[in-house]
Amino acid sequence: MVILFSGRKSAVEKEIIEILCSFGANYISDKAVSSVGGRFTVISEYKKTDIKSKSGIAVFIDDTDRFKNQFFPKGIIGICEDGNLAALKAFKDSETPVITCGMGAKNTVTLSSFGDASLLASLQRTVTDFKGQDIDPAEFKIKLTKRYSPFAVMASAAVLLLIGIKPDTF
Secondary structure, eight states: OEEEEOOTTOHHHHHHHHHHHHTTEEEEOSSOEEOSOOSEEEEEEOSOOOOOOSSEEEEEOSOGGGGTTOOOOTTEEEEEETTOHHHHHHHHHTTOOEEEESSSTTOSEEEESOOSSEEEEEEOSOEEOTTSOEEOSEEEEEEOSSOOOHHHHHHHHHHHHHTTOOOOBO
16 A cells, blocks of 8 residues: 655646556555556555555655644555655654655665666666565666656655555656
8 A cells, every 4th residue: 555645736746646557456545446557556645644544655755744743553655755854754753664756875776877768767776675674775667758847757666666566667
């Protein structure tokens, strides 16, 4: 399960949903339900919510002030931009492990070699996926079918790696 915490009109959220659905994700929001493959489920949340799940991925996209005091149970892994202080605080307060996305050397996922047709997403340190397998630092060449925001690409790549799917075409 992947939970997207976002503002309702976020273009980045729409990009992440599009990318993840292309890899077989089902999608649920308060306005739509789409079943396209069943490999995993993506849920959009637009306000603080009570999460009772033994495992999952929480992705903070933007507008996180509305999620102040959001709590995450053990088993959730967080993903956010390195500058999203509200998200980082929510994850820290819940003792949630975090994958940060950005262009700095301290980030877990970065991008390099931008082009119109492809880019390289780089995993900077070892992370453990939901099957218990370690994913060692590596670069992943991703073919682009259209232009996406850098965070949408990095967050989607991180989600896919955590659920055991190698990102290759967005």
